Amino acid sequence: MAFPSIRSDGYPMTAPVRGGGVRLDPPGPGPVGLGRFGEFGGRFVPETIVAALEQLEREFRDAWHSDAFRAEFSSLLQHYAGRPTPITECRNLSERLGIRVLLKREDLTHTGSHKINNVLGQALLTKRMGKQKVIAETGAGQHGVATATAAALFGLECKVFMGATDVERQALNVWRMRLLGAEVVPVTSGSATLKDAINDAMRDWVASVEDTHYCIGSVVGPHPYPWIVREFQRVVGDEAREQARAVLGDDPDFVVACVGGGSNAMGTFAGFVETRSRLIGVEAAGFGLESGKHGASVSRGVPGVLHGARSLYLQDEDGQILEAHSISAGLDYPGVGPEHAALAGAGRAEYASATDAEALDGFRLLSVTEGIVPALEPAHAIGWLAREAGGTIPEGSTVVLTLSGRGDKDAQQVSELLDLGDGA
Numbered sequence: 430m431a432f433p434s435i436r437s438d439g440y441p442m443t444a445p446v447r448g449g450g451v452r453l454d455p456p457g458p459g460p461v462g463l464g465r466f467g468e469f470g471g472r473f474v475p476e477t478i479v480a481a482l483e484q485l486e487r488e489f490r491d492a493w494h495s496d497a498f499r500a501e502f503s504s505l506l507q508h509y510a511g512r513p514t515p516i517t518e519c520r521n522l523s524e525r526l527g528i529r530v531l532l533k534r535e536d537l538t539h540t541g542s543h544k545i546n547n548v549l550g551q552a553l554l555t556k557r558m559g560k561q562k563v564i565a566e567t568g569a570g571q572h573g574v575a576t577a578t579a580a581a582l583f584g585l586e587c588k589v590f591m592g593a594t595d596v597e598r599q600a601l602n603v604w605r606m607r608l609l610g611a612e613v614v615p616v617t618s619g620s621a622t623l624k625d626a627i628n629d630a631m632r633d634w635v636a637s638v639e640d641t642h643y644c645i646g647s648v649v650g651p652h653p654y655p656w657i658v659r660e661f662q663r664v665v666g667d668e669a670r671e672q673a674r675a676v677l678g679d680d681p682d683f684v685v686a687c688v689g690g691g692s693n694a695m696g697t698f699a700g701f702v703e704t705r706s707r708l709i710g711v712e713a714a715g716f717g718l719e720s721g722k723h724g725a726s727v728s729r730g731v732p733g734v735l736h737g738a739r740s741l742y743l744q745d746e747d748g749q750i751l752e753a754h755s756i757s758a759g760l761d762y763p764g765v766g767p768e769h770a771a772l773a774g775a776g777r778a779e780y781a782s783a784t785d786a787e788a789l790d791g792f793r794l795l796s797v798t799e800g801i802v803p804a805l806e807p808a809h810a811i812g813w814l815a816r817e818a819g820g821t822i823p824e825g826s827t828v829v830l831t832l833s834g835r836g837d838k839d840a841q842q843v844s845e846l847l848d849l850g851d852g853a
């Protein structure tokens with residue numbers, strides 16, 4: 430198995446943080462060497478940012494084993510982000526599907542998704558490194574909004590790179606970022622979407638590393654980012670494991686999460702990787718895996734190097750990166766974090782997919798059965814669950830599914846796609 434079971438970073442185990450804030454479990458194992466997860470990961474970057482990545486790695490190692498840092502992070506997670514988030518047993522949905530479904534409620538956090546966990550951690554690191562500015566990339570704008578939120582809280586200058594196409598599609602999130610005091614930089618190169626925004630953010634960072642931290646939004650990018658983001662998100666899985674044990678008296682049979690870059694899934698899986706639970710990542714199948722218009726990088730990607738890491742990417746025969754497609758902007762990325770690629774290769778996690786249409790079904794199903802409107806990203810996981818209950822998921826199975834965000838941001842878009850009748 431590629432996931433190391435012994436500590437490889439040379440630090441002693443730290444006791445869980447208890448008391449005032451959110452309970453944080455001991456740090457998880459770090460990647461080996463230069464951020465390798467099996468054959469994936471690494472640090473493929475220009476010489477000019479190597480020193481900044483090394484500084485970041487050093488600071489993170491020290492911070493993550495410092496009681497003071499962990500206490501501050503834990504307190505922020507509790508008093509600002511609203512953790513711990515509950516786990517909700519879905520009785521109606523369970524009855525409908527013939528399985529037992531528990532939702533991990535990241536939709537209930539401040540700003541409405543799991544992204545707040547990561548940005549609060551990285552904002553604390555920024556302060557610790559004595560830097561005053563953050564830059565970030567964003568696709569749909571969710572990570573941009575979360576970064577702008579943390580920047581406002583910490584008094585940091587914030588610049589968000591966003592594809593010009595996305596700036597147009599996501600006008601409300603652009604306005605939100607500006608309201609929070611951030612500068613939004615439209616990126617016109619390439620296809621003017623997320624992958625181009627990451628390219629430009631990295632280019633900007635090369636020239637600004639002295640006083641600027643690059644706050645990456647998922648478990649992607651060069652080492653140490655995939656590791657840092659997984660560790661800041663593992664609170665999701667650690668909480669969920671304890672909560673599921675309290676409800677079920679056992680670990681769940683299945684742990685399910687949607688996969689864009691893979692941060693909510695990786696944070697969730699980190700809490701269960703040592704258990705017997707089957708780990709399932711649900712990717713965006715878009716118009717269908719055969720259509721070529723999807724975002725299923727594990728299912729249909731091939732190994733390559735992009736954005737500083739070796740992982741699985743959607744590519745043509747010449748190795749050119751292909752455009753991803755998904756109904757949900759958050760899953761619209763042509764790659765996946767290297768640790769997912771390694772978990773898939775080792776067979777420890779399995780990767781499935783749901784189409785745009787199945788995501789819409791999931792969106793509606795959870796709304797009508799439980800009164801919970803999911804974001805379109807985790808609606809893929811719900812859609813997959815509905816399709817596979819009684820099949821891949823045998824009747825009577827127990828399932829923990831991470832609801833990575835709430836659907837308010839998607840209501841406008843879905844209202845144009847779902848005809849609910851006139852209600853008369």
Ligand SMILES: *Cc1c(COP(=O)(O)O)cnc(C)c1O
Nearest residue numbers: 647689690691692693759806834
């Ligand atoms: C951004 C986002 C995702 C996709 O990102 P991951 O890194 O794969 O978690 C999923 N769900 C929501 C609600 C998001 O905002």
